[in-house]
Amino acid sequence: xxxLQNDLILRxxxxxxxxxxxxxxxxxxxxxxxxxxxxxxxxxGFKELVETPKFAAEVTIQPVDILDVDAAIIxxxxxxxxxxxxxxxxxxxxxxxxxxxxxxEEADVDKVKVSDPDTDLxxxxxxxxxxxxxLNGRVPLIGxxxxxxxxxxxxxxxxGSKTFSKAKKWLYTKPEASHRLLQKITDSTITYLxxxxxxxxxxxxxxxxxxGILSTEQYxxxxxxxxxxxxxxxxxxxxTVFAKGAYxxxxxxxxxxxNTIGMDWNMDIAETRKLVGSGKTLxxxxxxxxxxxxxxxxxxxxxxxxxxxxxxSHIANLGHGVYPDxxxxxxxxxxxxxxxx
Amino acid sequence: xxxLQNDLILRxxxxxxxxxxxxxxxxxxxxxxxxxxxxxxxxxGFKELVETPKFAAEVTIQPVDILDVDAAIIxxxxxxxxxxxxxxxxxxxxxxxxxxxxxxEEADVDKVKVSDPDTDLxxxxxxxxxxxxxLNGRVPLIGxxxxxxxxxxxxxxxxGSKTFSKAKKWLYTKPEASHRLLQKITDSTITYLxxxxxxxxxxxxxxxxxxGILSTEQYxxxxxxxxxxxxxxxxxxxxTVFAKGAYxxxxxxxxxxxNTIGMDWNMDIAETRKLVGSGKTLxxxxxxxxxxxxxxxxxxxxxxxxxxxxxxSHIANLGHGVYPDxxxxxxxxxxxxxxxx
Numbered sequence: 001x002x003x004l005q006n007d008l009i010l011r012x013x014x015x016x017x018x019x020x021x022x023x024x025x026x027x028x029x030x031x032x033x034x035x036x037x038x039x040x041x042x043x044x045g046f047k048e049l050v051e052t053p054k055f056a057a058e059v060t061i062q063p064v065d066i067l068d069v070d071a072a073i074i075x076x077x078x079x080x081x082x083x084x085x086x087x088x089x090x091x092x093x094x095x096x097x098x099x100x101x102x103x104x105e106e107a108d109v110d111k112v113k114v115s116d117p118d119t120d121l122x123x124x125x126x127x128x129x130x131x132x133x134x135l136n137g138r139v140p141l142i143g144x145x146x147x148x149x150x151x152x153x154x155x156x157x158x159x160g161s162k163t164f165s166k167a168k169k170w171l172y173t174k175p176e177a178s179h180r181l182l183q184k185i186t187d188s189t190i191t192y193l194x195x196x197x198x199x200x201x202x203x204x205x206x207x208x209x210x211x212g213i214l215s216t217e218q219y220x221x222x223x224x225x226x227x228x229x230x231x232x233x234x235x236x237x238x239x240t241v242f243a244k245g246a247y248x249x250x251x252x253x254x255x256x257x258x259n260t261i262g263m264d265w266n267m268d269i270a271e272t273r274k275l276v277g278s279g280k281t282l283x284x285x286x287x288x289x290x291x292x293x294x295x296x297x298x299x300x301x302x303x304x305x306x307x308x309x310x311x312x313s314h315i316a317n318l319g320h321g322v323y324p325d326x327x328x329x330x331x332x333x334x335x336x337x338x339x340x341x
Numbered sequence: 342x343x344x345l346q347n348d349l350i351l352r353x354x355x356x357x358x359x360x361x362x363x364x365x366x367x368x369x370x371x372x373x374x375x376x377x378x379x380x381x382x383x384x385x386g387f388k389e390l391v392e393t394p395k396f397a398a399e400v401t402i403q404p405v406d407i408l409d410v411d412a413a414i415i416x417x418x419x420x421x422x423x424x425x426x427x428x429x430x431x432x433x434x435x436x437x438x439x440x441x442x443x444x445x446e447e448a449d450v451d452k453v454k455v456s457d458p459d460t461d462l463x464x465x466x467x468x469x470x471x472x473x474x475x476l477n478g479r480v481p482l483i484g485x486x487x488x489x490x491x492x493x494x495x496x497x498x499x500x501g502s503k504t505f506s507k508a509k510k511w512l513y514t515k516p517e518a519s520h521r522l523l524q525k526i527t528d529s530t531i532t533y534l535x536x537x538x539x540x541x542x543x544x545x546x547x548x549x550x551x552x553g554i555l556s557t558e559q560y561x562x563x564x565x566x567x568x569x570x571x572x573x574x575x576x577x578x579x580x581t582v583f584a585k586g587a588y589x590x591x592x593x594x595x596x597x598x599x600n601t602i603g604m605d606w607n608m609d610i611a612e613t614r615k616l617v618g619s620g621k622t623l624x625x626x627x628x629x630x631x632x633x634x635x636x637x638x639x640x641x642x643x644x645x646x647x648x649x650x651x652x653x654s655h656i657a658n659l660g661h662g663v664y665p666d667x668x669x670x671x672x673x674x675x676x677x678x679x680x681x682x
Binding site for chain 2: 160162163165168169171172173212215216218245247248265266268287288289290292293294297320323325
């Protein structure tokens with residue numbers, strides 16, 4: 001059994017008593033750190049970084065060394081799953097991800113496969129092994145994947161979108177094919193998360209980044225059942241579900257077989273606790289833009305947030321990934337305020 | 342006093358009894374209609390259409406003729422206000438609006454002026470006059486403007502954005518200058534809406550398209566007070582406030598001195614009615630993507646929505662603007678279902 005020097009986040013996820021609230025940030029490994037930008041600049045592009053275990057491990061550990069967070073999260077991308085399924089992506093500077101061959105017709109669903117993590121995603125697993133060796137038990141490592149609806153959105157849309165109307169159109173016009181693709185993504189995600197845990201991830205998180213664009217009714221048909229399958233299948237480590245903007249289904253999220261529910265900055269803390277129930281740990285949810293303010297304001301707003309969570313069953317985080325133009329010092333101010341509270 | 346052949350929407354907005362629920366669609370004048378695309382193709386660009394009263398009037402009336410909606414909405418753009426204030430925009434195909442000289446420093450706030458509708462926005466007023474003449478009392482005409490926070494976002498950000506983090510950064514780092522700019526936008530908007538009503542608009546709508554990216558606390562500080570000023574100033578005609586994604590402030594919206602609250606497709610109808618109270622008309626809120634489905638599904642989902650509103654104090658609409666690739670027949674199916682209900 002692995003001996004961790006700091007297992008606060010795992011205990012908080014399991015609802016156990018903790019000495020203080022653990023803290024980490026979504027996108028903590030990334031452009032906010034000059035050390036990250038240096039590694040990134042030495043490579044051909046974002047994908048080389050994601051696909052080279054040595055470099056992925058290096059940038060994964062940077063925020064542990066530099067920011068003193070209570071967990072590392074493996075540097076990767078949710079789009080490695082569509083790629084592993086046969087739907088490759090390119091990361092275009094200033095434009096985000098583009099899929100040269102998105103899913104257009106129903107027949108395209110048959111062309112993508114259920115991925116095998118040991119062959120198709122070996123570079124992520126190797127990065128996890130390398131990271132664990134270097135972390136040497138200092139803090140837990142978080143693995144992750146996109147939730148099926150979000151991955152589906154990208155595969156159909158072929159890029160980011162304000163409305164994801166192509167993806168939503170599929171749900172209304174091709175429900176059977178949509179379910180078939182969602183199931184393939186789900187099957188790929190389950191083995192992928194299990195492999196991440198086997199390789200050393202101590203907990204995992206599902207990101208439903210586009211949860212907020214589905215109506216409540218459609219979320220219950222096309223998103224929740226697949227998240228539910230994943231939660232039920234993952235018993236080896238705590239699992240967190242972060243469905244951004246999914247205000248209407250928080251009560252449903254509370255019934256999932258998961259440990260933690262992530263909250264965006266617009267979700268009222270007391271209301272969410274009431275809807276989700278007392279059985280889950282909540283994660284979040286400071287407005288990321290607070291980190292643009294002066295230290296006094298950051299401290300004040302962070303304390304206000306902590307007070308509302310009342311200390312129990314809480315993992316402190318922002319309500320969204322940290323933005324690239326925020327300073328490491330502002331992030332440190334947030335982290336230190338949580339630790340001192 | 343103007344005699345309207347169909348004033349259903351005005352009576353519904355005032356909470357009066359109506360024979361049936363009135364219906365219109367956000368973005369009904371636009372790319373869904375081949376007749377619109379024909380006019381648009383004959384011109385140099387989007388801005389020529391917005392700025393030429395004859396053409397703006399023509400496309401405003403198209404959906405009344407072709408789709409038989411219960412109201413026309415003047416063809417224009419919320420960005421005419423920043424332009425009138427001295428912060429011009431360009432509409433780039435496939436990219437959306439770009440501001441060559443956005444507001445960057447506090448001193449830039451002093452460089453923009455409070456606009457005068459009679460000189461700076463005469464083309465909109467002329468389009469309204471022309472539209473009213475051609476409509477000849479068939480249905481009411483809706484005027485509109487962006488809500489101050491949304492206009493502020495574009496002026497600071499200089500373009501669309503997923504996070505509007507530059508604009509949000511201003512709120513945290515330059516609160517005083519932010520309020521100053523928001524007040525200038527508000528003052529410009531009040532005289533603009535009054536001028537639209539004087540020119541012939543029978544009701545007006547405020548679009549807070551980016552309401553959902555502010556935290557509840559910030560919405561109450563930087564968005565609501567300015568919407569409140571506008572609502573209090575506009576007494577000449579009914580006013581609708583549509584704050585997309587502003588789930589956390591629906592109770593506050595219920596206290597505004599406005600007639601109608603617009604709802605996006607993610608807002609639960611019963612919950613919103615409870616939060617807003619019985620004193621307001623609600624507008625919305627079918628998931629626009631339902632219009633991608635077959636007619637049977639469109640009919641079914643539209644009836645489900647109508648049933649939840651229970652007929653009283655309701656203006657039927659989608660929960661977002663209609664998307665350009667939807668068919669006029671699908672839109673007609675939605676409209677006819679509302680009318681036959």
